[in-house]
Each structure stands twice: as C-alpha cells, then as structure tokens.
Amino acid sequence: MGGPDSLDAIRPFLFNLFSDRYIIRLGPSFLQRPIAWLIAKKRAPKSAQNYELIGGKTPLTEITIEQAKLLEGRLNEELGPKYGEEFKCVVGMRYWHPRTPDVLKELKDTGVKKVLGLSLYPHYSRATSGSSIEEFKSCCDSLGLSWDVIDRFPTHPAYISALCEVLDEGQKKIGNKDFHLVYSAHSLPKKFIDEGDPYLEDINATIRALESQTGIKGTLSFQSRSGPVKWLEPQTDIHLLELVKSGKKRLLCLPISFVSDHIETLYEIDILFKSIVKEAGGELFKTPGLNTRPSFINALYELVVEKLGENKWLR
Known part of the structure; x- marks a missing residue:
C-alpha cells in the first residue's frame, strides 16, 4: 500500500486509499471519490497525531526500499555471473510514492523488457494484493512489458523459518x-471472505505451518478496521482485554500479516494496545518485525529464484 512520507502526505494518502473500490465500496461508484475525500479530511488530523508518535511518517517505504536493495544485491551476486544478467529491484507502491505506474515507466525507459512483480503481502486478498497486482499488470500491458507475478507465499518454508526466528526473539x-501468543492480522470485511476471498485461509495456513515448527499454539485476531461494515473478528484490542480478564496476564503479539514495521505495528500494537493491556493489569510484548533481517531477505530471494525457474526467464 505504501504510506505517508510526511505529515502533509497523510490526507492525500488516505484519499487514494479510500478511493479504491477494491478495498471498500463507499456507496455507488460515482460517489466513491467524494466520500473518500470527506473521510480523508475527517481522519487526517487524528492520523497525524498517531504518526507524530512514530516519527512523523511511515518507516515502511524506507524499509521496503532497503529490502529491494538487499534482494537486488543477492540476485546480482549469486545469479548475475551465472546467467550474464543484471537484476534491478525497485519499489512500487499502490497509494503513495514511489507509485507503481511511475516506477514501471522508468524501467521501460531504461530498456527493461521483463518485470517480475513480487507482492509483499504474504497472504492474498483482492482488497490488498489483488488491487496492487491488477494495477501492476495493467501498467505492464500498456507499456508493452512482459510480466509475471508472485502473488502470495503463506507457507513458503523460508518465510516460515523467518517467522520462527522472530517468534523466538x-x-x-x-x-x-x-x-x-496472539497472532494479529490486518482485518478485512467479512463479506469478502463470504464471497470466496482466500485471505483468511492463507492466514490460517501460515499459522498451521508455523505452529508445526514451534509447537506453540496461539489465537488469531484482527486490527485496523474502518467503515460501517462487518469486519473479521475478534478485534485485536478486544481480544487482548478478554485474555487479560481470563487470567492470561502476559501476552506476546506476532503481527502475522505484516512484513515491515509501520503505523499498525509501531503505533497500534506498541503504543495503543500495550497501554490498554497495561491498564487492564496485563503486559503486552511484540515480536520484532521481519523488515530487513537476513532470513526474510533469503525468503524473498528463494521466491524470486523459484519463479524465474518456473517461467524459464533464465536460461
């Protein structure tokens, strides 16, 4: 999705986000953008207060750019000499800069002919991965670029290994x-799941794979809901309070659907949820983010190598 890189970027970022009918339908289509404008105007001041608490901007963009840099280095070091190819890894965001259409145009201008889209959503949903991937495909087609996509990786062994590592820490x-142990995932309107969206199935597959490795059982909850529709439950903050009331005073939260720290991990979990749990008499801990740790970069590398083998782009 990307995120605001300054306090001034919060309102236009929110407008771009809520204008996307893949994520949420705000009335008939002709009213989507006007309603999105009103929501962005109303939510921006409160969001700005939260972003100020984590440095005035999202760290997600810088983290993602560093992930790309590390992946590019690994590809060029290990595959470049073997195949005589130069690999370039760039970041394209859905709702804020660097925007995917701009990045793809720049690649086209430098002579790139084939582009592999690597979704950093481990779990597929039409509201997140789907929206970003459709934009990616459309832009590639309009530019005449050959493309392929890695659209999810919920049970990839290297990804599960990286999760085991952060859980251990x-x-x-x-x-x-x-x-x-509480797994907290980004919420999704329940209607999407009822209509066949695989997001919840992917999340549960990750949890099963992780628990088979660690032997530690946990419970799943959902954060970051918005809008007047029925969302997946239980809600993370409510779930945490219920656990404390039931006598489970020491809680460890693993943000299961996030691969980079941002507002939902650094503010919602580390500040808001932690204070709620403390006030109720409990103690909340959080696993480190995957971010740029070598085990996660290795997972991305393995995903790319496997896909390049499947589509026979390297010979």
Missing part, C-alpha cells in the same frame, strides 16, 4: 515465563 523478551 519475542519469547526471549519475555524470558522463561508463561505467555499467551
């Missing part, structure tokens, strides 16, 4: 004490 924060 999260446990070490708590020490040798009992805790309850």
Whole structure:
C-alpha cells in the first residue's frame, strides 16, 4: 500500500486509499471519490497525531526500499555471473510514492523488457494484493512489458523459518515465563471472505505451518478496521482485554500479516494496545518485525529464484 512520507502526505494518502473500490465500496461508484475525500479530511488530523508518535511518517517505504536493495544485491551476486544478467529491484507502491505506474515507466525507459512483480503481502486478498497486482499488470500491458507475478507465499518454508526466528526473539523478551501468543492480522470485511476471498485461509495456513515448527499454539485476531461494515473478528484490542480478564496476564503479539514495521505495528500494537493491556493489569510484548533481517531477505530471494525457474526467464 505504501504510506505517508510526511505529515502533509497523510490526507492525500488516505484519499487514494479510500478511493479504491477494491478495498471498500463507499456507496455507488460515482460517489466513491467524494466520500473518500470527506473521510480523508475527517481522519487526517487524528492520523497525524498517531504518526507524530512514530516519527512523523511511515518507516515502511524506507524499509521496503532497503529490502529491494538487499534482494537486488543477492540476485546480482549469486545469479548475475551465472546467467550474464543484471537484476534491478525497485519499489512500487499502490497509494503513495514511489507509485507503481511511475516506477514501471522508468524501467521501460531504461530498456527493461521483463518485470517480475513480487507482492509483499504474504497472504492474498483482492482488497490488498489483488488491487496492487491488477494495477501492476495493467501498467505492464500498456507499456508493452512482459510480466509475471508472485502473488502470495503463506507457507513458503523460508518465510516460515523467518517467522520462527522472530517468534523466538519475542519469547526471549519475555524470558522463561508463561505467555499467551496472539497472532494479529490486518482485518478485512467479512463479506469478502463470504464471497470466496482466500485471505483468511492463507492466514490460517501460515499459522498451521508455523505452529508445526514451534509447537506453540496461539489465537488469531484482527486490527485496523474502518467503515460501517462487518469486519473479521475478534478485534485485536478486544481480544487482548478478554485474555487479560481470563487470567492470561502476559501476552506476546506476532503481527502475522505484516512484513515491515509501520503505523499498525509501531503505533497500534506498541503504543495503543500495550497501554490498554497495561491498564487492564496485563503486559503486552511484540515480536520484532521481519523488515530487513537476513532470513526474510533469503525468503524473498528463494521466491524470486523459484519463479524465474518456473517461467524459464533464465536460461
């Protein structure tokens, strides 16, 4: 999705986000943009307060650019000499800069002919991955670029290995004490799941794969809902309070659907949810983000190598 790179960018970022009918339908299509404008205007001041608490902007863009840089280096180091190819990894965001259409145009202008889209959503949903991938495909087609896509990786062994690593580090924060593990994922309107969206199925597949490796069982909840529709439940903040009330005072949260730290991990979990749990008499810990850790970059590398083998782009 991207995110605002300054406080001034918050309102236009929110407008771009809520203008997308892939994510949420705000009345008939001709009213989508006017309603999105009103929502952005109303939400921007509150969002700005939250962003100020994490440095005045999202760190997601810088993290993603660094992920791309590290992946590019690995590809050129290990595959470049073998195939005589130069790999270029760039970042294209859906709702804020660097925007996917602009990035693809720049690649075209430099002579690139084939583009592999790597979605950084581990779990597919038409509201997130789907919207971004459709824009990517459309732009490639209009520019005459050959394309392929890695649209999800919920159970890829290298990705699961990276999650095991952050979970282990999260446990070490708590020490040798009992805790309850909570998987927190970005929420989705329940209607999407009822209509066949695979998001929840992908999330549960990741959890099953992770738990088969660690032997640690957890519970799933959802954060970051918005709008007057029925969303997936339980809501993370409510779930955390219910756990504390049931006697589970020490909680470890693993943000299961996020591969980079941003407002939902650094503000919602680290600040808002932590304060709510503390006030209720509990203690909330969070696993580190995947971000640019070598095990996650290795997962991205393996995903790309496998796809390049499938589509026979390297010979």
